[in-house]
Amino acid sequence: MKYAVLGTGTVGRTVADRLAELGHEVTVGTRDPGATLARTEPDGMGNPPYAAWAEEHPDVALATFAEAAAAADVVVHAGSGVAALDILAAAGADNLAGKVLVDISNPLDFSAGFPPTLFVKDTDSLGEQVQRAFPEARVVKTLNTLTAGLMVRPGSLPEASTVFVSGDDAEAKAVVTAMLTEFGHTDVIDLGDITTARGTEMLLPVWLRLMGSLGTATFNFKIVR
Amino acid sequence: MKYAVLGTGTVGRTVADRLAELGHEVTVGTRDPGATLARTEPDGMGNPPYAAWAEEHPDVALATFAEAAAAADVVVHAGSGVAALDILAAAGADNLAGKVLVDISNPLDFSAGFPPTLFVKDTDSLGEQVQRAFPEARVVKTLNTLTAGLMVRPGSLPEASTVFVSGDDAEAKAVVTAMLTEFGHTDVIDLGDITTARGTEMLLPVWLRLMGSLGTATFNFKIVR
Numbered sequence: 001m002k003y004a005v006l007g008t009g010t011v012g013r014t015v016a017d018r019l020a021e022l023g024h025e026v027t028v029g030t031r032d033p034g035a036t037l038a039r040t041e042p043d044g045m046g047n048p049p050y051a052a053w054a055e056e057h058p059d060v061a062l063a064t065f066a067e068a069a070a071a072a073d074v075v076v077h078a079g080s081g082v083a084a085l086d087i088l089a090a091a092g093a094d095n096l097a098g099k100v101l102v103d104i105s106n107p108l109d110f111s112a113g114f115p116p117t118l119f120v121k122d123t124d125s126l127g128e129q130v131q132r133a134f135p136e137a138r139v140v141k142t143l144n145t146l147t148a149g150l151m152v153r154p155g156s157l158p159e160a161s162t163v164f165v166s167g168d169d170a171e172a173k174a175v176v177t178a179m180l181t182e183f184g185h186t187d188v189i190d191l192g193d194i195t196t197a198r199g200t201e202m203l204l205p206v207w208l209r210l211m212g213s214l215g216t217a218t219f220n221f222k223i224v225r
Numbered sequence: 226m227k228y229a230v231l232g233t234g235t236v237g238r239t240v241a242d243r244l245a246e247l248g249h250e251v252t253v254g255t256r257d258p259g260a261t262l263a264r265t266e267p268d269g270m271g272n273p274p275y276a277a278w279a280e281e282h283p284d285v286a287l288a289t290f291a292e293a294a295a296a297a298d299v300v301v302h303a304g305s306g307v308a309a310l311d312i313l314a315a316a317g318a319d320n321l322a323g324k325v326l327v328d329i330s331n332p333l334d335f336s337a338g339f340p341p342t343l344f345v346k347d348t349d350s351l352g353e354q355v356q357r358a359f360p361e362a363r364v365v366k367t368l369n370t371l372t373a374g375l376m377v378r379p380g381s382l383p384e385a386s387t388v389f390v391s392g393d394d395a396e397a398k399a400v401v402t403a404m405l406t407e408f409g410h411t412d413v414i415d416l417g418d419i420t421t422a423r424g425t426e427m428l429l430p431v432w433l434r435l436m437g438s439l440g441t442a443t444f445n446f447k448i449v450r
Contacts, residue, residue, distance in 0.1 A: 118347055121346065121427075122342050122346060122430070123342055157449050160449075161447075161449040164431075190438060191435065191437075191438050196438075199431030199433070199435075202346075202428070202430050202431065203427070203428065203431055205347065205423050206424030206425055206427065206428055207424075209416045209417060209421045210414065210424075212417065213416050213417055213421075216450065218450060219448050219449060219450035220449050220450075221446055221448065221449075222446070222448075222449045223435060223445075223446065223447075224382050224384055224385075224444060224446075224447045225441065225443060225445075
């Protein structure tokens with residue numbers, strides 16, 4: 001499968017690395033590949049500059065958002081929630097049409113500090129906003145409820161836990177569920193249409209408090225039933 | 226321990242029954258005990274009339290909100306979220322002062338149908354509203370993230386799952402954690418102060434979607450770490 005991973009931060013790198021390890025053809029998308037490779041300082045999250053990461057991942061290509069999306073079967077949006085619609089607009093509606101579009105992002109608003117609020121919630125969701133903005137894309141919201149490392153290697157927890165998929169297109173959810181299974185997920189719950197992304201996006205406030213209380217991001221929700 | 230359980234619906238009856246079974250002195254509080262006992266029809270949730278339930282629970286007393294709260298060491302608010310402040314006002318600030326006040330309710334607004342929205346969220350919570358309205362009560366938000374039967378008998382699930390406590394008073398949280406342990410909970414996570422109730426109240430949207438997707442309310446969150 002040919003994947004585009006839009007975003008060069010922690011989530012983008014983690015997902016791209018894992019997909020390449022699994023044998024997929026992966027292109028990371030960024031606004032300006034030249035500028036991305038020219039950076040020599042760690043990013044805002046303390047990650048080493050992308051060029052250093054790229055050197056260790058010669059099997060992962062780098063291209064513009066549009067080039068990466070155009071060439072891909074599946075597009076993964078791994079940017080921040082606040083940038084999601086901009087990034088996808090740069091990728092181009094034509095390049096997303098008919099494609100499975102995996103949205104991992106959360107509508108976190110850090111403008112008033114910690115804890116962040118959600119810039120959409122309750123009566124709408126970022127997943128729905130993306131689907132409305134790109135009606136020909138087959139949007140699946142998933143993986144926004146756990147830390148990057150666990151998204152792609154859930155087996156590093158002491159027991160199986162749960163991830164969710166939300167989307168209007170059953171076939172797209174099947175494609176994404178297969179990807180999640182490759183990552184190691186054994187309990188994928190299909191919550192229903194894209195409006196159910198409201199529920200998983202609204203998990204972030206308790207996730208953030210749990211991170212504070214437990215002193216680690218290495219945890220995940222499991223639905224015991 | 227002397228408990229007041231405010232509310233005669235499913236949650237109130239379930240918690241009162243379990244506390245009495247555990248040997249505690251329990252008084253259910255209602256607005257008008259005479260009217261509550263006079264009802265002969267099932268309630269809005271299909272529960273049998275309270276009088277029928279009371280006949281099977283001769284060890285559980287019925288009194289006004291204020292009488293029940295005045296006599297109790299611990300007051301459990303088991304009414305609906307939309308009625309919480311009214312019910313607690315009827316119980317009386319003086320009768321709640323210094324007491325552990327367990328708030329189970331959720332800020333669900335069904336006025337626009339299903340799925341309900343939350344009438345407070347993100348930047349405030351019902352738990353905080355209750356604490357602000359009754360500053361001398363020692364409010365602990367808990368048990369609002371699972372169905373009534375599992376609140377008091379979590380062992381009926383195939384494995385241990387998680388409940389949360391949020392509150393400003395460490396001693397009150399210890400009292401509530403002891404109650405939860407009596408119920409059978411083995412994983413109680415202290416999320417922090419009462420503002421962390423925002424997180425657990427915002428779990429309701431995904432809880433409701435999970436109920437729809439799984440076709441049952443008999444499930445619970447477990448934090449795997």
